[in-house]
Amino acid sequence: MTDELESARSESGDPLLLTPGPLTTSLTVKQAMLHDYGSRDADFIELNARLLKRLVAIVNGGGSHVCVPLQGSGTFVVEAMIGNFVPAAGKLLILINGAYGQRIAKICDYYRRSYAVQETPEDVPVDCTALDAALDADPDITHVVVVHCETTSGILNPIGEVAKIVARHRRKLLIDSMSAFGALPLDADEVEFDAVVASSNKCLEGAPGIGFCVAREAALAMTEGNSPSLALDLYDQWRAMQKNRQWRFTPPTHVLLAFDQALTEFEEEGGVAGRGARYRANCELLVSGMRAMGFETLLPDELQAPIIITFRMPTNPEFDFAAFYDGLKDQGYVIYPGKLTVADSFRMGCIGRLEREQMQGALDAVARMLDRFGIARIENQPR
Numbered sequence: 001m002t003d004e005l006e007s008a009r010s011e012s013g014d015p016l017l018l019t020p021g022p023l024t025t026s027l028t029v030k031q032a033m034l035h036d037y038g039s040r041d042a043d044f045i046e047l048n049a050r051l052l053k054r055l056v057a058i059v060n061g062g063g064s065h066v067c068v069p070l071q072g073s074g075t076f077v078v079e080a081m082i083g084n085f086v087p088a089a090g091k092l093l094i095l096i097n098g099a100y101g102q103r104i105a106k107i108c109d110y111y112r113r114s115y116a117v118q119e120t121p122e123d124v125p126v127d128c129t130a131l132d133a134a135l136d137a138d139p140d141i142t143h144v145v146v147v148h149c150e151t152t153s154g155i156l157n158p159i160g161e162v163a164k165i166v167a168r169h170r171r172k173l174l175i176d177s178m179s180a181f182g183a184l185p186l187d188a189d190e191v192e193f194d195a196v197v198a199s200s201n202k203c204l205e206g207a208p209g210i211g212f213c214v215a216r217e218a219a220l221a222m223t224e225g226n227s228p229s230l231a232l233d234l235y236d237q238w239r240a241m242q243k244n245r246q247w248r249f250t251p252p253t254h255v256l257l258a259f260d261q262a263l264t265e266f267e268e269e270g271g272v273a274g275r276g277a278r279y280r281a282n283c284e285l286l287v288s289g290m291r292a293m294g295f296e297t298l299l300p301d302e303l304q305a306p307i308i309i310t311f312r313m314p315t316n317p318e319f320d321f322a323a324f325y326d327g328l329k330d331q332g333y334v335i336y337p338g339k340l341t342v343a344d345s346f347r348m349g350c351i352g353r354l355e356r357e358q359m360q361g362a363l364d365a366v367a368r369m370l371d372r373f374g375i376a377r378i379e380n381q382p383r
């Protein structure tokens with residue numbers, strides 16, 4: 001890089017994260033953490049109550065749904081959802097088209113929950129016809145779990161259609177909406193589910209450290225004694241918080257302060273509609289700019305969620321991914337390696353505190369790298 005080229009930075013002076021999380025957060029979200037709260041502080045207790053209500057409102061679940069928070073990364077609350085909602089005598093059908101679906105099967109192995117999987121390739125949405133047939137064929141299946149946006153590829157799964165089929169068969173639906181919650185619409189009045197889980201640090205743009213489960217209250221009330229784990233017992237956390245409005249174990253106070261501020265900024269942006277629109281604009285700019293240089297997306301536009309985009313690894317012999325990654329990092333843009341089995345690839349995210357200017361900056365940085373490699377245009381393996 002030329003010396004005079006200044007690398008891009010977030011408001012707090014850090015490289016920009018074009019990743020699936022943790023993500024670039026606003027300065028004000030980070031500043032909200034500059035306070036120490038005791039877990040019994042009245043203001044802190046008030047903040048918790050307000051926060052949980054706001055999370056329920058995002059899926060329009062007021063009156064019917066409740067939110068239970070949990071310390072930890074997203075996987076902790078996915079595991080909690082499985083352990084709480086699928087009873088020992090139940091059977092879970094896992095719809096898989098990526099690593100996060102695979103992880104749920106692994107959780108079932110640890111918990112010795114019985115399950116079946118229905119798998120499609122990473123670039124194919126979950127198969128609703130096969131789901132319908134599987135529920136017809138296997139009366140033992142009590143629950144179905146689906147990943148809203150499979151972050152492995154960035155593919156959008158047909159959550160509404162899946163929910164209809166599951167409801168028609170009178171089974172229960174669980175949703176991992178980790179990378180979609182807050183950016184892609186999910187309305188509890190339209191999509192019937194028992195539980196959906198997400199975390200503080202993806203599309204809601206808070207700091208990492210909190211997962212949460214929005215559950216149908218009547219369904220959660222039936223889960224007493226199901227959890228094989230004490231720390232991940234959502235039912236117990238819920239009841240304890242109903243009783244004294246406090247977390248059972250040390251709450252991540254700073255992360256909660258940041259999360260509350262992040263939700264204020266989310267609401268100021270226009271909620272799901274506003275945030276989703278910004279991410280869609282980011283995604284469109286990134287995809288069209290990359291395609292103009294010759295890069296190919298793994299997914300056709302109609303399957304692409306505006307969250308993270310998978311690009312096929314170029315076949316130009318001059319293209320060196322390690323140097324590409326490092327060169328982008330030097331210019332202030334952190335991208336993400338691929339995690340696919342179907343194709344050699346890398347990923348670029350368009351979520352977090354990123355706007356048009358940052359996406360354009362990332363495209364300019366990519367163009368500079370191609371220049372440096374002496375590549376006029378990206379080539380791809382014929383398919």
Ligand SMILES: *Cc1c(COP(=O)(O)O)cnc(C)c1O
Nearest residue numbers: 073074075100149151176178179
């Ligand atoms: C990020 C993510 C998770 C949780 O991952 P953690 O690294 O534990 O936060 C789970 N499911 C999906 C779809 C995700 O994108």
